[in-house]
Amino acid sequence: MSNPKLCKGMKFPNRKVFRAALREYIVKKPVDIKFKLNEKTKVSVHCKYECSWRIYASQIAGELTFQIKTMVPTCICGRTFKHSQVTSTYVARKYLDDFNKNPDWAVSGVKHQVMQDVYVDLSINQVYRAKRKAREFILGDERLQYGKLRDYAVMIKVTDVGSKVILQTEITEPNTQPKFKRMYVRYNAQKVGFLGGCRPLVGLNGCHLKGKFGGHILSATARDVNDNIFPVALGVVEQENNDSWVWFLQTFADDIRRPNELNLVFISDRQKGLILTMELLFPTVEHRFCVKHIYNNFKLNFKGLELKAALWRCAVATTVREFEKRMQDMKKLDNEA
Ligand SMILES: [Zn+2]
Structure with a gap:
């Protein structure tokens, strides 16, 4: 056309x-x-x-x-x-x-x-x-689409038994229509698939929404047995901060099951709000950082493929002794540079 x-x-x-x-x-x-x-x-x-x-x-x-x-x-x-x-x-x-x-x-x-x-x-x-x-x-x-969200939420619940949808609105000024605040969506197949077929590893991530009204998407993602990405739940929030992560992760835990019962390990970037939230909500649950994100910061000061390979060798070490040895090697490489 x-x-x-x-x-x-x-x-x-x-x-x-x-x-x-x-x-x-x-x-x-x-x-x-x-x-x-x-x-x-x-x-x-x-x-x-x-x-x-x-x-x-x-x-x-x-x-x-x-x-x-x-x-x-x-x-x-x-x-x-x-x-x-x-x-x-x-x-x-x-x-x-x-x-x-x-x-x-x-x-x-x-x-x-x-x-x-x-x-x-x-x-x-x-x-x-x-x-x-x-x-x-x-x-x-976009305004029209926000206006349809309540019907959409009801429709998911009716047609997809076992799903979970939460739609939060707020009234920001008196005598006005309620405004969209947050939304949590998790389809039935996501919970069934995650509990039945994925390793207990959940990636957490946030990203900007590019539309007129802004906001952030927060997502919880796993890997299935074929090593493919398996989305478990997503939230739309006003922005990525302490409050919104607390809300999303609490909802997620209530919805899927407590992370310590499932022996979950969370993996994410080093977003401050998220680190604090994890310590507050799940102090005993493992929280790891994604090496790709670590590397993005690392490479600002330590450039070159040799050091990149060395960092990854540390990341995949499976014993404390091996990890320490790899770290030594990396430091030695940095001194040589
Ligand atoms: Zn002519």
Whole structure:
């Protein structure tokens, strides 16, 4: 759909798809158009400057299918840097991902990108309108999705017996709708699979949510017997801190079973909130640090493949004596460097 080639006889599932393909085609070509007919069952477009270029498409009787019946594919009119179909709405939709990832995308940057892609010179006002519309599409969409979470939570509980979903909301200002706070989701198969088929090793991790409303995902992940990653539970929280980790891990322990009963070992990065939480909630449970994360800090001061290999040799040592020997070796290597 990003670069459709139209020809006579071509079929489209419905009118909407045809219109979208037509729009992309004339913008890319480019031909500027005017509609002679724009009805539910037939669409006829001509070149805006009245050369012989035209396309006529209509609905096939008894189907929703749209088909191109007539097409004169050559436009002999000169090119301009304006196009009636490249509107602010068109730009907002076409670059929705970019606007989402980069809300501060400069006006000049948007102008430049559109010029490069479709040779249209947008006015400053068009760019502002496109930015505003993109923001509305993104926000409106996400707001609607948050609004559906309560139904979603109920639906999981009804259709997936044995699952666990907790949805927390809060009222931040009087007389307003409750706002999303936190969510915990664990499907039935996750608990059954974890207890029945995974080693008692749980990786904990947090990561940013990139959407408009931010927040963090916290996850508990195991490895199955095929050594594949096996997600056990996830939480969505306001941010990764002491409070949110306490809430997530307490919920996890209540839900799955106490970590000391299961002889669990937790593994994570060295996030401060998480370290404190583990000491507070499960003082007797093993908590290890992920060597990949340790190495990311380590390599800032100690560079080179030799030292990297030495660090990993320490990490995989299985006895105290071996570990100490490997550490000695690593220190010796560092002194040589
Ligand atoms: Zn023309």
